[in-house]
Structures are given as C-alpha cells and as structure tokens.
Amino acid sequence: LWDAHKVKKFNEPSEFQDRFISHVEWTLARSLYNCDDLAAYEATSNSVRDNLVIDWNLTQQRQTARDKKRVYYLSLEFLMGRALDNALINMQTDTSSSGESREMVKGAIGDLGFKLEDVLKQEPDAALGNGGLGRLAACFVDSMATGDYPAWGYGLRYQYGIFAQKIINGFQVETPDYWLNFPNPWEIERSEIHVPINFYGYVDRSSNTSTLTPAEWLGGERVLAVAYDMPIPGFKTSTVNNLRLWSARPTTEFDFAKFNSGDYRNSVEQQQRAESITAVLYPNDNFEQGKELRLKQQYFWCAASLHDIVRRFKKTRRPWSEFPDQIAIQLNDTHPTLAIVELQRILVDLEKLDWHEAWGIVTATFAYTNHTVMQEALEKWPVGLFGHLLPRHLEIVFDINWFFLKEVEEKFPHDVDLLSRVSIIEESSPERQVRMAYLAVVGSHKVNGVAELHSDLIKTTIFKDFVKIYGVHKFTNVTNGITPRRWLKQANPKLASLISKTLNDPEDKFLLDMSKLTALRDLAEDEDFQEKWNDVKQFNKLRLADLIKELNGGVDILERDHIRNTLFDIQVKRIHEYKRQQLNILGVIHRYLSIKEALASGVKFEEVAKKFPRKVSIFGGKSAPGYYMAKLIIKLINSVAEVVNNDEELCDILKVVFIPDYNVSKAEIIIPASDLSEHISTAGTEASGTSNMKFVMNGGLIIGTVDGANVEITREIGEENIFLFGNLSENVEELRYAHQYQPQKLPQSLEKVLNAVESGAFSPDSPSEFQPLIDSIKHHGDYYLVSDDFDSYVATHELVDELYHKDKKSWLKKSILSVANVGFFSSDRCIEEYAGTIWNTEPLKPE
Ligand code: 26V
Numbered sequence: 001l002w003d004a005h006k007v008k009k010f011n012e013p014s015e016f017q018d019r020f021i022s023h024v025e026w027t028l029a030r031s032l033y034n035c036d037d038l039a040a041y042e043a044t045s046n047s048v049r050d051n052l053v054i055d056w057n058l059t060q061q062r063q064t065a066r067d068k069k070r071v072y073y074l075s076l077e078f079l080m081g082r083a084l085d086n087a088l089i090n091m092q093t094d095t096s097s098s099g100e101s102r103e104m105v106k107g108a109i110g111d112l113g114f115k116l117e118d119v120l121k122q123e124p125d126a127a128l129g130n131g132g133l134g135r136l137a138a139c140f141v142d143s144m145a146t147g148d149y150p151a152w153g154y155g156l157r158y159q160y161g162i163f164a165q166k167i168i169n170g171f172q173v174e175t176p177d178y179w180l181n182f183p184n185p186w187e188i189e190r191s192e193i194h195v196p197i198n199f200y201g202y203v204d205r206s207s208n209t210s211t212l213t214p215a216e217w218l219g220g221e222r223v224l225a226v227a228y229d230m231p232i233p234g235f236k237t238s239t240v241n242n243l244r245l246w247s248a249r250p251t252t253e254f255d256f257a258k259f260n261s262g263d264y265r266n267s268v269e270q271q272q273r274a275e276s277i278t279a280v281l282y283p284n285d286n287f288e289q290g291k292e293l294r295l296k297q298q299y300f301w302c303a304a305s306l307h308d309i310v311r312r313f314k315k316t317r318r319p320w321s322e323f324p325d326q327i328a329i330q331l332n333d334t335h336p337t338l339a340i341v342e343l344q345r346i347l348v349d350l351e352k353l354d355w356h357e358a359w360g361i362v363t364a365t366f367a368y369t370n371h372t373v374m375q376e377a378l379e380k381w382p383v384g385l386f387g388h389l390l391p392r393h394l395e396i397v398f399d400i401n402w403f404f405l406k407e408v409e410e411k412f413p414h415d416v417d418l419l420s421r422v423s424i425i426e427e428s429s430p431e432r433q434v435r436m437a438y439l440a441v442v443g444s445h446k447v448n449g450v451a452e453l454h455s456d457l458i459k460t461t462i463f464k465d466f467v468k469i470y471g472v473h474k475f476t477n478v479t480n481g482i483t484p485r486r487w488l489k490q491a492n493p494k495l496a497s498l499i500s501k502t503l504n505d506p507e508d509k510f511l512l513d514m515s516k517l518t519a520l521r522d523l524a525e526d527e528d529f530q531e532k533w534n535d536v537k538q539f540n541k542l543r544l545a546d547l548i549k550e551l552n553g554g555v556d557i558l559e560r561d562h563i564r565n566t567l568f569d570i571q572v573k574r575i576h577e578y579k580r581q582q583l584n585i586l587g588v589i590h591r592y593l594s595i596k597e598a599l600a601s602g603v604k605f606e607e608v609a610k611k612f613p614r615k616v617s618i619f620g621g622k623s624a625p626g627y628y629m630a631k632l633i634i635k636l637i638n639s640v641a642e643v644v645n646n647d648e649e650l651c652d653i654l655k656v657v658f659i660p661d662y663n664v665s666k667a668e669i670i671i672p673a674s675d676l677s678e679h680i681s682t683a684g685t686e687a688s689g690t691s692n693m694k695f696v697m698n699g700g701l702i703i704g705t706v707d708g709a710n711v712e713i714t715r716e717i718g719e720e721n722i723f724l725f726g727n728l729s730e731n732v733e734e735l736r737y738a739h740q741y742q743p744q745k746l747p748q749s750l751e752k753v754l755n756a757v758e759s760g761a762f763s764p765d766s767p768s769e770f771q772p773l774i775d776s777i778k779h780h781g782d783y784y785l786v787s788d789d790f791d792s793y794v795a796t797h798e799l800v801d802e803l804y805h806k807d808k809k810s811w812l813k814k815s816i817l818s819v820a821n822v823g824f825f826s827s828d829r830c831i832e833e834y835a836g837t838i839w840n841t842e843p844l845k846p847e
Contacts, residue, residue: 009051011093013108019047020112032112038182040114041084041122044105045185048087052231053188055092056240062844063150067316069325069841071151072309073141074339075332076301077134077281078155078243079162080126081664083186083230084119085490090146090233100508124179125663126186127161128245130285131574132690133371135664136450136827137332139690142483143827145234145241146512148843149835154305156297157187157228157245158281165622165661170638174283174625186230187245193227195304196251199296203392211399212355214348217392223274224249225304235485236512238846246304248277284624285574288379295381295389302339310346320353324364328839331368331444334379334436340366340443341393344400349392355399367838368440368447369478370458371687374578378462379436380426386434397434401425404442408469422465441466441474446838450480451688451709453729478834479712480688481827484511487694491668494536495698499819502529514823521820530812537675537699537815538564544673547666548618548657557645558616559652565614566655567804570700571678572620572662572670575630578685581619582773583786584678585637587793588617588656589753589762592644599649609653613805616655620662620670629772634658636770639762667694674700675811676723676800680793682784683707684729693825699815703796705789709825717821721814725796726789735788739781746778750790754778 010016023043024035035043063070088102106116129135137153144151163174201220208215230243250271276293277300313323331337340362347358372378387394401424412418424442426433441447441463449455455477459467467475489496489511500508503519510516523529545558558566571584591612598608619637623630641656659666671677677695679686679702686708695702696713703723704710714722727735746754754774760767777786804811823829835841 007050007054009054009093010047013104013111016047016105016108017112019050020044020109023047037114037118038122040109040112040119042183042185044109044119045084045087045123048084048091048101048105049185049231051091051093052087052233052240055233055238056231056242058238059240059846060242062846066844067326068150068844069839070327071144071149071835071839071841072305072327072329073137073144073151073153073332074302074305074329074336075134075137075153075155076298076335077129077332078126078137078141078153078245079129079131079134079664080138080230080243081486081668082120082123082125084123086142086486087231087233089485089489090142090235092233092236092238124182125161125665127177127179127663128155128158128281130162130281130283132688133285133333136480136690138664139481139483139486139827140831141232141241141243142235142485143481143831145232145239146237146483146485147828147831147835148234148237148239148845149241149831149841150844151241151841153232153241153243154301154308155243155245156278156281156301157247158278159275160280162281162622162663163283163625167634167638167658167660170635170642172623172631172634187228188230190227190229193308194249195225195246195307196222197225197300197303198222199299199389201391203395211395212348214350214352215392215395216349217345221270222251222253223277223300224251225300227304227308236507236509239844244305244308246278246301248274248300250274283622284626285576287376287624287627290381290385292385292389295385298335299338299342299390299393302336302342305336306339306342306346310343320347320351320357320361323361327365328841329366330834330839331366331440333369333371334440337368337379337436337440337443338390338393340439341390341396341400344396345392348396359400359403363443363445366440366444368444370437370447370449370454370462373454373457373462373687374685380433381436383425383432383434394434397424397439400439400442411469418465418468422469437462438466441470445474446476447474448476448478448838449687450478451712452477452479453684453706453711454687454708457684457729476837478830478838479709479824480690480693481825481830482690482693482697483827484514484697486668487671488697491694492536492540492672492698494539495672495819498532498536512828514826514828517820517823519820520816524813524816524820525809527809530809530816533699533812533816534808537673540672540698541566541568544568544618544669547669548659551660557655557657562614562652565805567613567615567675567801568618568673569615569676569678570618570620570670570674570695571680572618572659572667573689573691575621575623575627575633577629577633577776577784578681580680580682580784580786581621581633581637582784583680583789583793584617584619585633585640585656586750586753586786586790587797588644588654589640589756590749590794591615591797592640592647592650592654593752593756595650595654596647605651609651612653613801614653615801616657618657618659618670620659620666622662629776632770632773636757636762636773639769643762667691671695671700672698674698675804676700677702679704679707679710680726680789681705681707682732682789683727684732685784693822696818697822697825699819701800701811701814701818703800712824716824717818721817723796723800725792727785732785735785736781736783739783744778744782744787746787747791749794750777750787 010019020043023046091101093101141153161177164177166173199221204216204218225246228245232241343362347353424438449458541563549556595612637658644656671694677700679692683705689708705726757770763769
C-alpha cells in the first residue's frame with residue numbers, strides 16, 4: 001500500500017506549477033490572485049524542498065543501510081547565504097540531466113507571472129557566520145554532498161545571525177538580523193529529536209576517589225537541544241546530505257521547589273533563559289572574548305551533536321573499538337574542542353570503558369583544523385569558569401593533561417620548561433587557563449592548517465613544541481577552496497555560460513572537474529574571445545553599479561558611460577587591522593593628493609587623467625562591534641569618500657564607495673564585477689583567505705602580499721598574472737622589533753598622507769578624529785607594517801594602472817589565464833584531500 005502512494009518529484013514545468021499552486025493555496029493559505037513575490041518565493045521554495053526531501057530520505061536510508069564510514073563536520077558557523085538559487089542549480093530532476101532545474105523553474109513561474117530574479121531576492125541570507133571560517137564550512141558541505149560523501153554538518157541555529165550593518169554619518173551601527181521573521185522553508189524542525197543538556201552542578205563519585213573511574217555528574221541546570229535539519233543538495237547527483245542545527249528550549253521539567261515556595265515567576269524566568277543559549281552568533285572574527293555564554297553555546301552544541309552521533313553508532317551494535325573506523329569528526333577551529341572531552345566522558349562515565357581504551361578511540365576519531373595564528377584569537381578559558389559550568393569535564397581535562405605530560409616527561413626527561421610550555425593548563429595569573437588549541441592537538445590524530453604558508457607557520461610558531469613531541473607527520477596542510485557552483489555558476493551566470501559554450505560543455509560538467517578550464521589557455525590571446533570575455537565583465541560591472549545606486553537611495557555614484565574604462569578596485573572582507581584596509585584607504589588618499597597637487601601646479605587635466613586613469617575604490621565589510629580601530633577605519637573610508645566624491649575638480653576620475661552590510665548575497669554581485677581586488681594582509685597573518693580565490697575564479701586580477709593562499713594562487717596562475725608587493729613573512733618579526741627601538745621613519749609619501757589626515761582634510765569639524773589610526777603607525781610600533789609596505793604598494797598600483805589602461809589586451813589575457821588555472825581552488829579538491837589523508841572515507845554513490 002505504501003508503494004502505491006509513493007510521493008513523486010516534479011519533473012515538468014506543469015508538474016512544478018501544480019506543486020507551486022498547492023503550496024500557495026494549502027501551505028500559505030492564499031490564492032494565486034493575492035500572491036506577491038514573497039509568497040511566490042515561499043511557494044517555490046516549498047516545491048523545490050519537496051523534491052529535495054525525497055532524495056534526502058533516500059540518501060539517509062542508503063547511508064544507514066550501507067553503513068560506511070561517516071564524516072561529521074563540527075562548525076559553530078555555517079555562512080550559507082541564500083538556499084533557493086543554489087538548490088535550483090544543484091537539484092537533480094529526472095528529466096533535467098540535459099538542462100537544469102533552474103531554467104525549467106524560471107520558465108514555469110514566468111508563465112505564472114513571476115520573474116525568477118525578483119523571487120530569489122525575497123530570501124534572507126542564512127548569515128550564521130562571521131567571515132571566512134563560516135563560509136568555508138558552507139562550501140565544504142556543498143562539496144561533500146557533490147562528492148557523495150556520507151557527511152553531516154553540525155552547528156547552532158542562531159535566532160539572530162551576524163548583525164546587519166547600517167552606516168550612519170559614516171559610522172557602523174549594528175542592528176539585529178531578523179532572518180527568522182518569516183517561515184523558513186529550508187529548515188525542518190525535528191521536535192522528536194531532542195537532547196537534554198546539563199550545566200553546572202557537581203560530581204558524585206560515591207566510594208570511588210580516582211577521577212579516572214566512572215563518576216556521576218549531578219544537579220545543575222538543564223535545557224533541551226532540538227534539532228533543525230537543512231537539506232544540502234549535491235550538484236548533478238541525487239545525494240542530499242544533512243546540516244543539523246541545534247536550538248535551545250526549556251525542558252518541560254518544572255522546578256517544583258521554587259513553585260512550592262511561591263516563586264512561580266522566577267521559575268518561569270529561569271526556563272525562559274534557556275533560549276538565550278542559541279539566541280545570537282558572537283560577532284567577533286579572530287578575537288576571543290572569553291564570555292561564559294559562549295562556552296555554554298559550545299558545550300550545548302558539542303554535547304547534543306555527540307549524543308546524536310553516539311546514538312546512531314549504537315544502533316549498529318558494533319563494538320566500541322570500531323567507532324573510529326565508522327566515524328570521523330572534523331573540528332572547525334578550536335570552538336568544538338569540548339567534543340573531545342565529552343566523548344571521553346561518555347565512554348568512561350556512561351559506557352564504562354577503561355580510560356586508556358577510551359582515549360585511544362577519541363584520538364583516532366578527531367582531527368582539528370587551525371584557522372589562525374593570531375594570539376588574540378586563540379581560545380583560552382579560565383579554569384574557574386570552566387569548572388563551574390562543567391565540573392566533570394574539568395576533571396577529565398586535568399587527567400588528559402596529566403597523561404599527556406607524563407608522556408612528554410618520558411620522552412624528554414627533566415625538561416621542565418617544555419612541560420610548562422605545552423601544558424594544556426596555562427599557569428597564568430590572575431588565574432590558570434585551559435588552552436583549547438593544545439587540547440585540540442592532544443586529542444586529535446591530525447592537525448591541519450589551511451594554506452601552505454600557514455601550515456608551515458603553525459609548525460614553527462604556536463605548535464612548535466608539539467612537532468617535537470609527536471613528530472612532523474601529525475601536522476599537515478589542506479589548502480582551502482570554494483565551491484564553483486555558488487561562486488562561478490550562481491554568482492556569474494554570464495561567465496559560466498560563456499565557458500560552457502566555449503568548452504562545448506552544455507551540461508556544465510566543468511563545475512565538477514575544474515581542470516577542464518585549462519582548455520581556455522589556448523584562447524587567452526584570441527581577440528574575439530577577449531571581447532566576449534570583456535563584455536561579461538562589463539555586464540557584471542553595470543550590475544554592481546545598479547546595486548550601489550540602489551543602496552545609495554537611488555542616486556548614482558558611478559557614471560554609466562564611463563564604467564567600461566573605470567577600473568573597479570575592490571576590497572571586501574571583515575574589517576581588521578591585519579587585513580589592512582587602512583593601507584588601502586591611505587593609498588587612495590595618496591592618489592587623491594597626487595591628483596590635486598598636479599592640478600594645482602597647473603598640469604592640464606588631460607595630462608593628469610592620463611597619469612591617474614579612472615578608478616573606483618570599493619570597500620565592504622563588518623567590524624566586530626567592540627573593535628574600536630576597525631570601526632575608525634570604516635569611518636575614515638566614508639569620510640574620504642565624502643570628500644573625494646564631491647570634489648568637482650576631479651571630474652569623476654576617482655571615486656570611493658563603501659557598500660554597507662557586506663554579506664554572501666552581496667558578494668555574489670560584487671565579486672564578479674572586479675577588475676582588481678585587494679588581499680593585502682601583513683605577511684604571515686592571513687591564514688589563507690578565500691575571497692582571493694573567488695575573485696580569481698571570476699576573472700579579476702589581484703594585488704596582494706605574499707601571504708596565505710596568495711602563495712598557491714601565484715603558483716597556479718603564474719607570477720606574471722598577479723600583482724605581488726610588500727615584505728615577506730620571514731622579515732616581519734625583525735621589522736617589528738626594529739620599530740620598537742627606533743622612532744618610526746616614514747616614507748615621505750606616507751608622511752604627506754598622514755599629515756593631510758592629521759590636518760583634518762577629511763574631518764574638518766574634528767581634525768583629531770583619526771589620530772588613533774595615525775598614532776598606531778607613527779608612535780605605537782606600526783604592528784601591521786603599513787609604513788614598511790606603503791611605497792611598494794603605491795608603486796604596484798602604478799603598474800596596475802599602466803597595464804589596465806594602456807594594454808587592455810594583456811590585461812584580458814591575464815584575466816583569462818587566471819580562470820583557466822583556478823581549478824585547484826575548487827573545494828571539491830579540498831574535500832578529496834580531507835577524505836584521503838585525514839578521514840579515510842570514500843564516497844557512497846547513489847545506485
Ligand atoms: C572566531 C570567533 C568567532 C566568534 C567568537 C570569537 C572568535 C574567535 C576566533 C575565531 C577564529 C576565527 C578564525 C578565522 O576566521 N580564520 C579565517 O579562516 C578562513 C578559513 O580558513 C581563512 O581563509 C582566513 O584567512 C582566516 O582568517
């Protein structure tokens with residue numbers, strides 16, 4: 001009987017329309033006559049979701065039945081962006097093997113009177129991440145599904161994602177991200193899957209005194225973790241994986257003690273507090289604040305996820321020794337390190353395994369990815385706070401540390417310094433701290449960095465002693481990547497279509513095998529092809545100009561007629577001193593002053609315009625709300641824009657734009673429009689960077705330092721196709737040291753720029769407004785080496801101008817060659833590397 005009523009996917013336009021209308025009428029309880037774009041978005045999404053759910057269930061059944069090794073990717077952030085467009089591109093319909101569902105649905109809703117582009121825009125971004133780390137997790141789940149890996153993501157379902165950024169009088173103002181105000185068709189609430197999670201309380205060991213034997217953790221606060229699932233469709237496969245996000249709810253248990261004592265209101269309030277655990281994403285990037293609620297989020301998520309993983313494993317009735325053969329858990333930075341401790345607790349306290357047997361299982365299961373070498377981002381938790389919230393876990397951490405230090409002592413007898421350097425417990429004052437990165441290293445079988453330079457750096461800096469202890473093979477590199485489905489096909493349909501036509505690949509198979517792009521090399525100098533290539537860029541620049549106009553209240557900043565010969569120079573990423581947006585804006589000021597000076601000295605405008613051809617400097621990015629210097633950089637950019645854009649003498653040859661509220665959906669418009677983008681971190685500070693890859697994949701050239709994945713990008717696309725400048729990471733320490741002992745000697749060029757800023761040229765009402773930025777360069781040691789790299793930066797921009805305006809053909813050749821050689825940076829390649837060298841897993845293909 002079940003078979004007779006099997007649900008069916010829509011395949012044809014008319015079947016889609018039937019489904020769409022059922023959702024309008026039944027799910028939304030509206031009529032077609034009263035259906036706006038938002039309702040059309042909801043109905044389309046629900047229809048598409050119906051299809052996905054069918055493949056999702058089949059995928060999960062297959063994974064359970066075949067019982068292959070699974071991967072769990074634990075990340076506090078998944079910066080997914082919009083789901084509908086992506087689902088339409090990835091989704092498999094039975095008849096869509098030739099074309100794609102996106103075109104079919106576009107036609108089908110077109111016939112119903114809707115424009116797909118307008119409908120897609122109704123979807124709010126799922127902005128459950130800060131920046132690179134969260135977006136990487138989103139690219140990885142796409143690639144894991146596309147590669148048919150049995151792999152789930154585990155994260156938190158924040159009520160509020162990263163804040164929405166408003167710019168008011170040039171300042172960043174944060175407002176809440178109400179992404180769940182409307183029903184979210186992309187999540188399925190699994191109220192049947194709920195896990196009780198405990199905090200606080202105490203440890204009861206009855207007769208046992210050793211912390212190594214089973215103990216009971218009692219009392220304390222209890223909340224429920226409820227699962228919400230998001231389907232993750234692979235591209236050109238019917239595999240649909242799962243992203244499980246946990247949401248906090250009060251338990252239905254009631255505090256009768258309080259109730260009986262007449263304190264009804266208090267007992268209700270306490271219950272309400274439960275929900276605060278998953279209320280908001282912490283908006284810091286590369287900075288750890290050490291707040292109790294953050295640790296609570298981490299434990300809540302780790303405990304719920306492990307409970308789920310262990311429950312699934314126990315259903316197989318395999319012995320515990322097989323756990324690591326069946327399960328690989330990847331830790332996205334140290335945020336999920338408590339999962340290591342929680343698994344040890346489950347095995348020892350609940351499953352009664354011997355300590356060492358348990359620890360063997362734990363370390364064989366986990367692997368850890370490091371994403372930063374910045375001291376201020378390394379997680380440390382005060383022992384007091386840790387032990388108060390998680391008393392039993394603290395005991396376990398001490399025991400893990402004890403056995404680890406014993407091992408070190410045996411290998412390197414009497415090296416007391418070494419012991420204190422590598423101890424998981426830092427003996428700092430006023431209080432001891434748990435070093436989460438060390439705990440992650442000790443509890444994992446592999447540790448990887450995210451680009452070659454970064455992976456080398458961690459071996460010689462933060463984890464140097466651990467290389468000595470464990471040997472070098474525990475440490476490895478997996479260079480980051482990005483999904484070409486979103487960052488080429490979805491963001492840049494025009495370029496994707498030019499490529500598919502050129503490669504004679506109507507089914508877009510190149511998106512699965514990016515080495516196919518190398519065929520474009522032969523066309524790099526073909527003038528017809530160059531022209532088509534340039535037309536695509538022009539289209540994307542106009543599309544961005546439209547967005548900028550819309551965000552500027554309908555007023556154009558860029559003149560349409562000149563866009564073709566205006567160089568779009570873009571830096572979009574989180575605002576951080578190490579990423580050096582200040583270097584960029586100081587460079588812009590330098591250009592502005594040079595133009596003004598030339599004009600003032602009587603040089604004819606035409607001559608000036610030849611030396612400083614048309615350019616727009618575009619910025620975007622959020623600052624952590626408490627990061628004073630980053631916020632001041634945003635203000636400086638906006639103040640410079642105000643002056644430059646209103647200076648009529650310039651006749652529009654220079655413009656500055658700050659795009660507010662940079663996010664994934666805006667990135668999809670911004671990135672394809674770049675001629676040049678900036679990846680100019682102080683050498684050795686940017687672990688990898690991933691927007692560098694996105695820009696290259698869209699035919700933009702890049703200016704950058706020898707840092708992060710810029711190194712591999714240079715190797716892949718050729719050093720003649722990238723603009724590198726600045727000091728190398730091996731010289732950074734020395735330069736910093738020198739700054740401390742001799743007063744800063746600034747290059748003249750920079751001196752002039754800083755003087756202008758100091759004189760109030762961009763803040764006439766308060767000339768000292770930007771003094772802290774100037775002081776950090778002039779008087780506080782210039783930690784990020786702006787002064788050391790300034791001249792080389794300015795000179796490299798001159799090369800850029802020269803090439804762009806005087807030799808467009810070679811520019812286009814470089815652009816085409818960049819795309820032809822970008823294949824390495826597909827996240828499909830990363831996932832294969834993780835699967836082969838860290839997880840030891842294989843794909844499970846649909847029959
Ligand atoms: C994240 C957070 C999130 C909120 C609360 C506090 C806190 C503290 C530290 C961190 C670590 C952020 C590390 C990070 O985002 N690293 C970036 O990872 C990218 C993907 O590997 C990489 O491309 C970037 O270079 C790196 O900065």
